[in-house]
Amino acid sequence: MDEILKNALEEHGGTDVVIPYSQVAQVFPSDTPHPDSFEYKVIDEDRLLSWARENSWKVEKVPAQAVSKNSPPIRFILIK
Numbered sequence: 001m002d003e004i005l006k007n008a009l010e011e012h013g014g015t016d017v018v019i020p021y022s023q024v025a026q027v028f029p030s031d032t033p034h035p036d037s038f039e040y041k042v043i044d045e046d047r048l049l050s051w052a053r054e055n056s057w058k059v060e061k062v063p064a065q066a067v068s069k070n071s072p073p074i075r076f077i078l079i080k
Helices: 002-012 021-027 045-054
Strands: 016-019 029-034 037-043 057-061 074-078
Touching: 002 016, 002 021, 021 029, 021 037, 045 057
Parallel strands: none
Antiparallel strands: 016 074, 029 037, 057 074
């Protein structure tokens, strides 16, 4: 499943990519239900951060672009 995210980032081709929370949560779901949605769970941040480090990405939440405070988009910044 993490290959889907890796491919999406490669297809985008940029070094600064923002992806909706729900899409990242589907790739890195935790065991915790999301407080605002039955469609996806809360992101497993430990797995996401570990994957990001292994693939040379820095990851951060973008609360200023959030529709819901519990689902901020996730920014991926390529580390060179």
